[in-house]
Amino acid sequence: MADEKPHCKVILSNKIADTLLSEIHSGLAPLPRKPLLVGFLSSTDPAARVYAEWTSKTATANGFAFQLRTVDREELEDALLTANTDDAVDGIIVYYPIFGNRQDQYLQQIVAVDKDVEGLSHQYIFNMYQNVRFLDPAMTKKSILPCTPLAVIKILEYLRIYNTILPYGNRLHGRTVTVINRSEVVGRPLAALLANDGACVYSVDIEDVQQFTRGEGLRKRRHEVVEKPGWTLENCLPISDVVISGVPGDKYKVPLNLLREGAVCINFSSERNFAPEVKEKASIYVPAIGKVTIVVLLRNLLRIVQNKIDAKAEADKSTPSEAAQTAA
Template sequence: MSFCDAIMQSCLPYRIAIESPSSISTLYPGYDGRPYQREPKMAAEEKALAPGARKIDAGSIAKPFRENIRKQVQELKDAGIEAPLLVGLLANTDPAARKYAEWTGKACTNDGIRYELRTIDDPIDVEAALRDANDDPRVHGIIVYYPIFGQVESFSGEGQDDYLRDTVSYKCDVEGLCHEYRSNLYRNIRYVDFPTNTKKCVLPCTALSVVKILESVPSCYDETKPISRRMEGKTVTIINRSEIVGRPLAAMLSNDGADVYSIDIDSIYLFRGGRLHKCEGETPESCVRKSSIVITGVPTKSYRLPSAWIQKGTTVVNVASFKNVDEDEILQIEGVQYVPMVGKVTVAMLERNLMRLFYNFHHPDRRFEERKKTVTLDAQRPAPWYGNALQVYTAVAATAIIAMLLTNRQ
């Protein structure tokens, strides 16, 4: 045996391939001659899961929505209509807000939507910039990246951000957070043009993204039931009652028939049948244990939802930028459906809201209909007793002359 062959034979157990004048396949039957490759470590998502447990990629849920948006934009372009314009207003140094603005811009560009980020140095100028965007006929959607006044000392305090949300025109509010849409949501009014009902309301995009995720998960929504009853018999717990996600999401799921526990730092409420009930005897643990759907949105790194509270077959959605649950632990619970992030679906819903606003208020055909309606209403108004300015002048002059004659006669 040659020296080279001896080395090859000694190294065979380690699957190291060394070139030899002899045929490797002849010398060592069963060895294919490929270099040894270390077995890759099992990735976290490839670890053995409990039976029926699953981690859901939000990107797969967002994909069909974004494909439909691209199709709509292309149809507009084919008809000679410019793509909708979304304007973002950024007036803070919050890293998360800046990252969200960046994601929004990239997504819009990829989907054919025009996007313009307007950076404002002084938060005091945000209202003026917002009103300018409201009045600009070229702008079809507006998103304000919060918090603004919540980060710095101001005369108005954090309430100024709420004021700005209500300042966004309902015709441009892609976030669905202005008073018009919030009020309609909490009263379960689904159209802005009652009783015609041709223009659907815009819903808060992050809360809407959670609804779309739940609709994609088997057993959460019953599509055989009529709208407003598709979550009947379901109990949901939402941890964090923010105006951006927790509060509107609780209302939306309750409007679909679910019993929804809304948990915040110092209180628990139950949304049931469109009514709000204060819960005195419930705890976060008792609510979670009753629920087949749990949604977490606590914006702190230290918070963890105890995995022991989660029951078999529960759907868990993490809305916060931090992981509010121990992923490895909950995926060891039988039948758990876990969605770790909703950002991609949120951006898709933002674009979807923009398209809805465009077709509701800004499409050339819609604007023509509105102008036509205005002309029709003007034509239907009773004609005044005078026909033109000359008749008014003549009547006034005649009245003055008669008054003078009567005065002189006296």
């Protein structure tokens, strides 16, 4: 009898996105108006325009209002400051790269925190790396996370890589993950988020490998990072339950011979980092995550709107008592 070939389950991102959209639709139902997301396009990168078009299509199809504003990059700063103070604008997204240097980082910081659907403001980035998950002491308002790393988290939750029997915040305990890419936009934040949830994460860049964990035994609140001198993919891949790759080059491919049998493989690059033969070794393969990323963006916008509504309700409750005290 011929040997049976292993079966790999290929999961497309639209299937995962649909599960998140049902949650979003429930949140939109009680709102008095459609939340308005404004996108600013100042980039000449074709991928940025494609992303803008995807955002527009997904937003309008799912109960949100969307405006794309094409602005000369030298005028973008003023345009963002104007949108910050416009009460009609609920969320802002900027399609990067624009200048391709530190000026882009500056632009990220001038977007109002309460309109930053991408989670790139200093407060959100600080909270993410420090594993601070809420914006208020009562822990009722969740912090906003960067869209692409959060999309990968949602995919792992959908695939049940997260163990829901374990306490919230420790549901990746015992999992070993390799993330190939350490960009400040996706790779490093993703490694931090996974480690903060309890995983042992090997972050692989061109020059080196770093290990992100919350320590052994009594686990720390936030992750710590240690260098792994001399380590390469040859050390990381054979021991990893999950391999996540986002190398932008079209020639790069994850070495399949190093993959652990039955590994879960996720590609977040615009290029295919895994050869088609990955299906002969992986148990689950997610070839792209773009649709999930856009839905997570809308989810962030909805959370921002709900936070504002809750804050106004709290302010309205406190106003009568303050007035009474003044009168007394």
